Amino acid sequence: MSTSIISVRNVHKWYSGVHALKGVSLDFAPNEAVGLIGDNGAGKSTLINILSGAQPASEGEIMLEGKPVKINSPRDAMDLGIETIYQYNSMVPTMSISRNLFIGREPLKYSMFGLGVMDRKKMAEESVQAIAGAGLHLRSPDALVGELSGGQRQGVAIARAMHFKSKVMILDEPTNHLAVKETQKVIGFVRSLKELGITGIFISHNIHHVFECCDRIVAMARGEVVLDKRTEDTNMKEILDVL
Amino acid sequence: MKKDRQKVKRLLKIYMEKPELAALVLLVLLIAVFQIQSDGIFLNANNLRGILGILPEIGLMVVGVTILMICGEFDLSVGSVFALMPMVMAVLLADGLPFIFAFLIGTAVAAMIGFINGYLTIKFSIPSFITTLGMLFIARSLTIVVSGGFPPLLPNELPTWLFTAFVGPGDIFRMSFLWFAAVVILMSLLMNRTNFGNWVRATGGFLPAAQAMGIPTARVKIACFMLCSMLAGFAGMIQVLRLGSPLPSIGEGWELQAVAAAVIGGTALAGGVGTIIGGVIGAVLIRVIDNGLVLSQVDANWFKFAIGFLTIFAVVANAWLGKRAKAIKLET
Numbered sequence: 287m288s289t290s291i292i293s294v295r296n297v298h299k300w301y302s303g304v305h306a307l308k309g310v311s312l313d314f315a316p317n318e319a320v321g322l323i324g325d326n327g328a329g330k331s332t333l334i335n336i337l338s339g340a341q342p343a344s345e346g347e348i349m350l351e352g353k354p355v356k357i358n359s360p361r362d363a364m365d366l367g368i369e370t371i372y373q374y375n376s377m378v379p380t381m382s383i384s385r386n387l388f389i390g391r392e393p394l395k396y397s398m399f400g401l402g403v404m405d406r407k408k409m410a411e412e413s414v415q416a417i418a419g420a421g422l423h424l425r426s427p428d429a430l431v432g433e434l435s436g437g438q439r440q441g442v443a444i445a446r447a448m449h450f451k452s453k454v455m456i457l458d459e460p461t462n463h464l465a466v467k468e469t470q471k472v473i474g475f476v477r478s479l480k481e482l483g484i485t486g487i488f489i490s491h492n493i494h495h496v497f498e499c500c501d502r503i504v505a506m507a508r509g510e511v512v513l514d515k516r517t518e519d520t521n522m523k524e525i526l527d528v529l
Numbered sequence: 530m531k532k533d534r535q536k537v538k539r540l541l542k543i544y545m546e547k548p549e550l551a552a553l554v555l556l557v558l559l560i561a562v563f564q565i566q567s568d569g570i571f572l573n574a575n576n577l578r579g580i581l582g583i584l585p586e587i588g589l590m591v592v593g594v595t596i597l598m599i600c601g602e603f604d605l606s607v608g609s610v611f612a613l614m615p616m617v618m619a620v621l622l623a624d625g626l627p628f629i630f631a632f633l634i635g636t637a638v639a640a641m642i643g644f645i646n647g648y649l650t651i652k653f654s655i656p657s658f659i660t661t662l663g664m665l666f667i668a669r670s671l672t673i674v675v676s677g678g679f680p681p682l683l684p685n686e687l688p689t690w691l692f693t694a695f696v697g698p699g700d701i702f703r704m705s706f707l708w709f710a711a712v713v714i715l716m717s718l719l720m721n722r723t724n725f726g727n728w729v730r731a732t733g734g735f736l737p738a739a740q741a742m743g744i745p746t747a748r749v750k751i752a753c754f755m756l757c758s759m760l761a762g763f764a765g766m767i768q769v770l771r772l773g774s775p776l777p778s779i780g781e782g783w784e785l786q787a788v789a790a791a792v793i794g795g796t797a798l799a800g801g802v803g804t805i806i807g808g809v810i811g812a813v814l815i816r817v818i819d820n821g822l823v824l825s826q827v828d829a830n831w832f833k834f835a836i837g838f839l840t841i842f843a844v845v846a847n848a849w850l851g852k853r854a855k856a857i858k859l860e861t
Binding site: 338339340359360361364370372376377378379380381385388389390391392394397400401402403404406430433 | 546722723724725727728730731734735737738739740741742743744797801802855
């Protein structure tokens with residue numbers, strides 16, 4: 287299995303006495319869209335938090351393209367090419383699209399100790415490219431994110447991940463709180479990741495959404511993987527039964 | 530034709546979304562009213578000299594408070610730090626320490642207070658309203674303790690001119706105004722042009738997103754607390770040098786005036802929104818009202834009424850303008 291882009295080996299997580307992850311092992315192939323489903327408390331969010339650097343694993347190993355890696359912070363994950371789009375939306379509504387695209391990764395003209403003057407011209411140019419690259423139609427990168435619809439915001443978040451050439455994109459319940467039409471847009475984005483050579487991990491409560499856009503489905507319950515099949519080899523009933 | 534109309538609409542939308550607009554309009558109106566009411570005395574050189582001479586003292590404090598509020602936090606201790614920093618300096622100067630060292634130690638004390646405010650707020654996740662309310666009393670008490678009840682006299686050979694001398698055409702500014710202008714420009718650049726400014730806005734705008742994007746939000750907040758405290762201390766030093774003696778009671782009630790100025794200038798209490806220049810406009814407004822009421826021979830007790838009215842009015846006006854701006858639909 288040397289072809290896996292990201293591998294999780296026997297990962298455990300304890301929260302003050304609660305065993306939230308009980309030795310999870312998973313492999314994600316390059317270019318694959320994987321749906322991760324499970325009820326509340328099944329451990330899917332914990333797994334995602336570990337991969338995105340929000341929490342450390344208590345035990346176990348994570349490998350990126352076969353090499354063991356340490357992910358101690360969101361920054362580490364981003365530097366390794368793992369980008370996470372959260373359900374609560376990873377955008378700051380009071381800031382412009384272009385500023386949002388580069389939060390924490392601003393191109394600098396000159397800098398000392400990591401602080402410096404932003405290259406605003408480069409930011410403006412690249413944000414136009416990034417937005418167009420994701421197939422979004424937006425008036426201008428100077429518009430405030432707060433003025434965009436929920437689906438458009440997720441689109442900008444996805445454009446950001448694409449712009450920074452991430453290898454793995456984790457979408458944590460991106461369709462929550464979205465209107466039907468907007469949901470379809472986000473599902474379209476997940477489908478298009480394949481053409482861009484990005485591995486997508488799509489977390490959802492909604493089995494229908496997962497079936498619509500994923501190649502493979504992983505179901506979790508009580509901190510363990512209870513099902514891991516190609517989408518065409520399973521059906522909704524089987525998944526509902528194991529959850 | 531249609532393109533032109535879109536252009537006008539876009540400009541209108543951009544300006545209506547500027548949070549400092551309402552304050553600027555008010556300022557221009559008030560200056561006009563006071564100029565007429567005072568029979569043209571308001572804008573003469575003598576009076577301007579009075580306004581601009583005192584403005585930097587509240588202004589510097591407002592700049593710090595504005596940055597901290599954009600970062601999503603709050604500092605009620607600035608009025609006390611305003612008194613403590615120069616008192617520490619005065620005691621050290623009376624002991625024969627050179628000005629520059631007394632200045633550096635005084636600034637370090639202010640920075641330390643800012644650090645404690647920030648550290649406690651973040652470490653124990655308590656509202657900064659509480660931490661800095663406590664610090665308001667602590668720093669004020671320390672000011673009196675340090676002075677030993679009898680404020681020391683300032684030595685004669687201080688570089689006072691560096692902060693209080695009159696300069697400019699018609700001697701219209703004090704040196705303090707130049708310091709103030711330099712700080713305003715520097716802090717505006719910091720907020721608009723540097724990645725740090727971007728992080729401050731993101732941290733105050735939506736904390737979970739800032740954290741998810743790997744911004745060291747705790748350090749950003751603590752830096753803002755320290756900056757705010759140091760600017761308040763610097764402002765206090767300027768006032769003490771102008772008055773020629775360190776009084777333990779200076780700056781009382783200024784913390785709320787500073788918040789009012791920031792809010793009048795369009796800074797949101799919830800964080801993420803605001804500009805340095807807005808805060809400056811707010812500070813100018815407060816000085817203008819204080820001075821203008823006297824010149825118009827209105828009972829000076831109306832001053833606080835006016836500040837209170839303006840604070841509420843500015844926020845309501847901003848909310849209204851923002852809503853109108855949102856209603857202007859542009860092609861997407």
